[in-house]
Amino acid sequence: MVAPSDLFGALSVPGDPPPDMFEPVTTVRMSQVVVDQIRAHVRSGRLSPGDKLPSERDMCDVFAVSRVTVREALRILEANGIVEIRIGAQGGAFITSPSRQRVGESLADLMLLSPITALEVTEARIVLEMGLIPLVVERATSEDLDDLRRLCEQARVALANDTYTMAMSGAFHMRLASSAHNTAIESLAHGFYGNMVSSLRQAQNVAPVMGHVGTQEHLAVVEAIAARNVEAATSVMSRHLHRTEERVRSAHSESVHTD
Amino acid sequence: MVAPSDLFGALSVPGDPPPDMFEPVTTVRMSQVVVDQIRAHVRSGRLSPGDKLPSERDMCDVFAVSRVTVREALRILEANGIVEIRIGAQGGAFITSPSRQRVGESLADLMLLSPITALEVTEARIVLEMGLIPLVVERATSEDLDDLRRLCEQARVALANDTYTMAMSGAFHMRLASSAHNTAIESLAHGFYGNMVSSLRQAQNVAPVMGHVGTQEHLAVVEAIAARNVEAATSVMSRHLHRTEERVRSAHSESVHTD
DNA sequence: AGAAAGCCATCGGTCATACCATTAGTCCTA
DNA sequence: TAGGACTAATGGTATGACCGATGGCTTTCT
Numbered sequence: 248m249v250a251p252s253d254l255f256g257a258l259s260v261p262g263d264p265p266p267d268m269f270e271p272v273t274t275v276r277m278s279q280v281v282v283d284q285i286r287a288h289v290r291s292g293r294l295s296p297g298d299k300l301p302s303e304r305d306m307c308d309v310f311a312v313s314r315v316t317v318r319e320a321l322r323i324l325e326a327n328g329i330v331e332i333r334i335g336a337q338g339g340a341f342i343t344s345p346s347r348q349r350v351g352e353s354l355a356d357l358m359l360l361s362p363i364t365a366l367e368v369t370e371a372r373i374v375l376e377m378g379l380i381p382l383v384v385e386r387a388t389s390e391d392l393d394d395l396r397r398l399c400e401q402a403r404v405a406l407a408n409d410t411y412t413m414a415m416s417g418a419f420h421m422r423l424a425s426s427a428h429n430t431a432i433e434s435l436a437h438g439f440y441g442n443m444v445s446s447l448r449q450a451q452n453v454a455p456v457m458g459h460v461g462t463q464e465h466l467a468v469v470e471a472i473a474a475r476n477v478e479a480a481t482s483v484m485s486r487h488l489h490r491t492e493e494r495v496r497s498a499h500s501e502s503v504h505t506d
Numbered sequence: 507m508v509a510p511s512d513l514f515g516a517l518s519v520p521g522d523p524p525p526d527m528f529e530p531v532t533t534v535r536m537s538q539v540v541v542d543q544i545r546a547h548v549r550s551g552r553l554s555p556g557d558k559l560p561s562e563r564d565m566c567d568v569f570a571v572s573r574v575t576v577r578e579a580l581r582i583l584e585a586n587g588i589v590e591i592r593i594g595a596q597g598g599a600f601i602t603s604p605s606r607q608r609v610g611e612s613l614a615d616l617m618l619l620s621p622i623t624a625l626e627v628t629e630a631r632i633v634l635e636m637g638l639i640p641l642v643v644e645r646a647t648s649e650d651l652d653d654l655r656r657l658c659e660q661a662r663v664a665l666a667n668d669t670y671t672m673a674m675s676g677a678f679h680m681r682l683a684s685s686a687h688n689t690a691i692e693s694l695a696h697g698f699y700g701n702m703v704s705s706l707r708q709a710q711n712v713a714p715v716m717g718h719v720g721t722q723e724h725l726a727v728v729e730a731i732a733a734r735n736v737e738a739a740t741s742v743m744s745r746h747l748h749r750t751e752e753r754v755r756s757a758h759s760e761s762v763h764t765d
Numbered sequence: 766a767g768a769a770a771g772c773c774a775t776c777g778g779t780c781a782t783a784c785c786a787t788t789a790g791t792c793c794t795a
Numbered sequence: 796t797a798g799g800a801c802t803a804a805t806g807g808t809a810t811g812a813c814c815g816a817t818g819g820c821t822t823t824c825t
Contacts, residue, residue, distance in 0.1 A: 319578060322581040334533075363693070368690050370641070374691065375634065378632070429629050429630060430623075431626040432630045
C-alpha cells in the first residue's frame with residue numbers, strides 16, 4: 248500500500264528547499280478584478296473620457312459576476328474618480344475626464360487624513376509657491392492678471408465689510424497657481440488650499456488684522472508679476488508666506504496648550 | 507372646502523421671488539451618507555487609526571440600511587484609503603494610518619489618470635526639488651548623507667553592470683526628498699517618482715549614457731549638501747533637473763511621432 | 766502536561782431576486 | 796402643435812442565502 252505522503256513524493260524532498268513549483272493562492276476580490284480590467288482599459292486609452300460602460304446588468308454577463316460585484320467595482324472606480332454614475336434612462340457609468348477639482352480634492356483628503364502637520368503643509372506650500380513664481384511671471388496672461396486683481400479687490404471689499412474669510416485668500420493663491428499654466432502644479436495647489444482652508448481656519452481668528460496686510464501683499468505680488476519682475480514678486484511672496492508660516496507656528500503652539 | 511393650493515398659501519406669493527424656503531431635493535446615495543458619517547468621525551479624531559468598525563451586519567443595524575449599502579460604503583472608504591478590510595474571524599474594517607506609501611500611490615494614480623503630461627510633471631518636480639534643496643542642506647543628518655552616498659555607489663556599480671534602471675534614480679530623488687524632514691514634501695516626491703518611473707521609462711532607453719552623467723551629478727549634489735553649501739547644491743541640481751527636462755521633452759516629441 | 770489536530774463561531778465575499786426611484790424618449794390627447 | 800401621461804431603461808436598495816477564510820477553542824494523542 249502506498250503511504251499518502253508518497254503521492255507527493257516529488258514535492259517532499261527533505262532538506263531541499265522547494266523551488267517555485269506552486270504559487271500561493273491569492274484571494275483576490277472579484278470586484279477588484281473588474282476594477283483592474285476597466286482601469287487597464289482606461290490607462291491604455293481603449294476607454295476614453297465620455298465613453299459609457301455597459302449597464303450594470305449587462306456587465307454582469309460580460310464579467311460573469313453578480314450585480315453586487317459589478318456595483319462594488321463601480322463604487323471603487325467612482326471613488327477613484329475614474330467613472331461618474333448617472334441614474335435614470337440612458338444613464339450608466341461614464342468615464343470621466345479627471346478635473347483639477349477632483350485631483351485636488353483627493354489630494355486634500357489624503358493630507359487631511361495623514362499625519363501631516365499644518366506646519367509641514369505650510370512649508371511645502373512655501374516651496375511650491377516660491378518655485379512657481381518665475382513660471383507665473385513668464386506665462387501669466389492678461390486674463391490671469393485681471394482675475395488676480397479682481398480677487399484682490401473682492402478681498403478689499405470683504406475686509407471693509409468684515410466678511411473676509413480664509414477661503415478668499417485660498418482662492419487667490421489657487422488662481423495664482425493656475426497662472427503658471429501647468430496642470431500638475433495647479434492640482435497640487437488645489438490640494439494644499441483645500442486643506443489649508445479647513446485646517447488653518449483658527450489662524451484667521453487669531454489675527455484678523457493680518458488680512459489687511461496679506462491682501463496688500465497679494466496685490467503687490469500681482470503688480471510685480473504684471474511688471475514681469477521676478478525678483479520683486481519673489482521678494483514680496485517670500486515675506487508673505489513666511490509671515491503666514493509664523494502665524495501657523497504660533498497657532499500650533501497655542502493649540503498645543505489649549506488642547 | 508379648502509383648495510389644495512391654499513394649503514401652501516403662505517408659500518405661493520405671486521411676484522415675490524421665493525427666498526431660500528426650499529432647498530433642491532438632493533438624492534444622496536445612502537452608502538454615501540454612511541461614508542460621510544464615518545469619514546467625519548475619522549477627521550474629528552473620534553475614530554483613530556487601528557480602531558475597528560463594527561461588523562458589516564452590526565453596521566446594518568446601526569445605520570438602519572441593508573448590508574449591500576454598508577458594503578458599498580466600505581468599498582468607497584477602502585478606495586479612499588481610510589479603512590482596510592481584513593477577512594475571517596476577528597476581521598472587519600480597520601481605520602488605517604495613511605502611510606507615505608499610500609499617499610504617494612494615490613498621488614501617482616491621480617496623475618496617471620489625469621490629463622497631466624510628463625512635461626508638466628517634470629516641471630512641477632523641478633519646482634519641488636529646487637525648493638527643497640535649502641531645507642535638505644539645513645536639515646540633512648549624517649544618516650541621510652550616508653544613505654544618499656550609498657545610493658550613488660549602488661548606481662555606479664549598476665552602471666558598470668549595465669543593470670542601471672530609472673527606478674534607481676527615482677530612489678535617490680525620493681531619499682533626497684525625505685532628507686528635508688517634511689512629511690508633506692516627502693509624500694509629494696513619492697507621488698512624482700512613482701509616476702515618473704512608469705511614464706518616463708522610455709526615456710531611459712533613449713539615452714542610456716545619461717545615467718553616468720546623472721549619477722555623477724547626484725553625487726555632486728550630496729557632497730554640496732554635506733558641505734552645507736546651498737548655492738553649489740542648487741546649481742548642480744538645477745543643471746541635473748533641466749537636463750532631465752530636455753530629455754523628457756525630446757522623448758515626448760518622439761513619442762508624438764511614433765504613437 | 767504539552768503539543769498537535771480538528772471543530773466551530775465569526776465575518777467578509779458573492780449570488781439571486783425583487784422592488785423602488787429617476788430619467789429620457791415616445792405617444793397620445795386637447 | 797404643445798403639453799402631459801405613459802413606458803422602458805437603469806441605477807439604488809432590501810432580503811435571504813450560502814461559501815470561504817480566519818482565529819480561537821476543544822479534543823485527542825503522545
